[in-house]
Structures are given as structure tokens and as C-alpha cells.
Amino acid sequence: MRGAVLHGPRDVRFEERDAPTIIKPTDAIVRMAGTCVCGSDLWDYRGINAVTQPKPMGHEYCGIVEEVGRAVTSIKPGQFVIGSFFASDNTCPNCRAGYQSGCQHREFIGDAQAPLLRVPLADGTLVATPDVPAGDLIPSLLALSDVMGTAWFAADAANVKPGKTVAVVGDGAVGLLGVLSAKQKGAERIIAMSRHDSRQKLAHEFGATDIVSARGDAGVARIKDLTDGIGADSVLECVGTQESMMQAIRSTRAGGYGGYVGVPHGVKLDGAELFYAHVYLHGGPAPVRRYLPELIDLVRERRINPGKVFDLTLPLDQVAEGYRAMDERRAIKTLLRP
Numbered sequence: 001m002r003g004a005v006l007h008g009p010r011d012v013r014f015e016e017r018d019a020p021t022i023i024k025p026t027d028a029i030v031r032m033a034g035t036c037v038c039g040s041d042l043w044d045y046r047g048i049n050a051v052t053q054p055k056p057m058g059h060e061y062c063g064i065v066e067e068v069g070r071a072v073t074s075i076k077p078g079q080f081v082i083g084s085f086f087a088s089d090n091t092c093p094n095c096r097a098g099y100q101s102g103c104q105h106r107e108f109i110g111d112a113q114a115p116l117l118r119v120p121l122a123d124g125t126l127v128a129t130p131d132v133p134a135g136d137l138i139p140s141l142l143a144l145s146d147v148m149g150t151a152w153f154a155a156d157a158a159n160v161k162p163g164k165t166v167a168v169v170g171d172g173a174v175g176l177l178g179v180l181s182a183k184q185k186g187a188e189r190i191i192a193m194s195r196h197d198s199r200q201k202l203a204h205e206f207g208a209t210d211i212v213s214a215r216g217d218a219g220v221a222r223i224k225d226l227t228d229g230i231g232a233d234s235v236l237e238c239v240g241t242q243e244s245m246m247q248a249i250r251s252t253r254a255g256g257y258g259g260y261v262g263v264p265h266g267v268k269l270d271g272a273e274l275f276y277a278h279v280y281l282h283g284g285p286a287p288v289r290r291y292l293p294e295l296i297d298l299v300r301e302r303r304i305n306p307g308k309v310f311d312l313t314l315p316l317d318q319v320a321e322g323y324r325a326m327d328e329r330r331a332i333k334t335l336l337r338p
């Protein structure tokens, strides 16, 4: 089969790779209905994370089970399934506590930009839909695999509740879906921080009530202006830079919550500033598996449409263009059709 392989900065190729096979009896092989490019793939693509050898890419997936190992009991061939970027057993103490992305047996799934994918720990990792979903639901179901699950975790970690004021730092796909998550969780006021017209428009569609285009300390000042000098109850950090992290912490009111899901790159926090901020901080790789059943229901009932973040759809063999478009910010997120 052919799939995406990153050879170095800005060099993604669609090339021959070995088709996956069952290696462990707990594995499943899934035929992709859709896969996509993640904002976090761009850290590798831009050479910020060094790529020392050709690296298969992709960690977001949904599709039809082709084959399962002999120890797999709940997942069956023919089912439509969605899973997280971390495979998990869903039985260890960390999983039972709702932190499947911290599973004692977790395995990162990093080769999903291909027609077929091996998913380890299939029973614990995959969630099957009750029937094979309508084709138009595929983008939204695919989004649950990471970007929407991650945004939902950011909102959960930031303790978003009905009636609250929420600020979202970052207008990438996760930030935009952070707006959707805050809306779904009943936030009254949702301030999206964005300086791009098309993204501001989508933020409004997803439920943003205010847009702040200023960044850094000027952005913090604007959030304070909008909240009587207090700051937001909940702030979602969806970027992972020093500036975005400080923007999030400083935009949060005393006693408020910051949920951070941008993968930190070079972020350093000052103990004294944190001490005096009185802010709850929680984040990390999202335990997407915890949220899948609930989010799958919301999509199937057509109450949320997170697939709207895909503003570019390409056949999988044009994966290189999919990366380029996101790198150049011509696309928010690229869906790839095998």
C-alpha cells in the first residue's frame, strides 16, 4: 500500500509502505474511511521536531474493521470504529481514572495517513458506532479521533460550566472546536482570540460571542476590558507557545481554570507568577477515549458538527499539498480520503 512518509522539513511523500498485519493478538486492522493532518504534525513538518529518519505520519482515523487478532472480543470485522491517537487497554488504574492517554500500556498510533492501520489494544482503544454511519457524518466522526476530543478535554480541564465566561487562545482547529465545546457545555460568553477573517467567521458559527484579535499582553488587556478587569472563568490554551501559555494564564481570573492542550514547545513557567495567579491549571495529551461514546452520540444525533473545521478535502495521494496548505495557513485542517 502507499502512505504518507516525512523525509525531512517540508518533504512529505506518498510512497510504498508495508501494509499492516496483526502482530499481537490484541490488534485490529482498520480500513480508513478518512484520515487527516493535525496541527501537531506541523511541528515535525516544519523541522521544529527533528526528523532523523523517514517517518510514517498520521494519528487521526476512523473506518471499518477488516481483521482482528484472536484475543479481541468486543470489536468485530465490519464495524465502523473510531479510536484515539493513544491506544489504551481501558482497564489499568490510569484508564479507569479516565486518563486513557496516560495508560500504563499506551502506544502512540503514528501511521494513520494510509489506507490501512494497525490499532493495538483494539478492545480498549476502539469505539464502534451502532451502525455504519451516513457518509456525510465521516468528517465529524473523524474529528473525534483527536481534534474534537482534544478541544473537549481543554473545555473539561478548564471547568467550563453553564453561564460561565470562556476565553480561547488559538484559532487553529483545536481552538475553534474549543469554542464549539464551550458552547455545547453551556458557556454564556465565549471570547475567541483570532486575527484571521475566515477563522473568526467559523468561531462565530461555533458560538463565539466576542473576538479579540490582539495577542500577548495586549490580548490579555483586551480580555480584562471585556470582563470588568477580572479575567475569564475558564481559558482554553490551544497553541503551546510561551506567548500563548502566558496569555492563557494571565487572562484567567483569580480562582479560574486554564485547560492547556497545545503541545508545549519551549514553554517555561515562573513559579512566583503562578503562585500569585491563583489559577487552576490542567492539561496534557487528551484522554480522547473517555469522551468518545458521548461525542459519537452528539455527532450521530447531529447536535454538533466538528467536521466543519475541515476546509480542505484531498485524495490521500495529495497528502503533500494537504500539509503545504496548512503550513501556509491556507487551510485550517485537511481531510484526506484514501
Ligand SMILES: [Zn+2]
Pocket: 088, 089, 090, 091, 092, 093, 094, 095, 096, 100, 102, 103, 104, 105, 106
Ligand atoms: Zn490503561
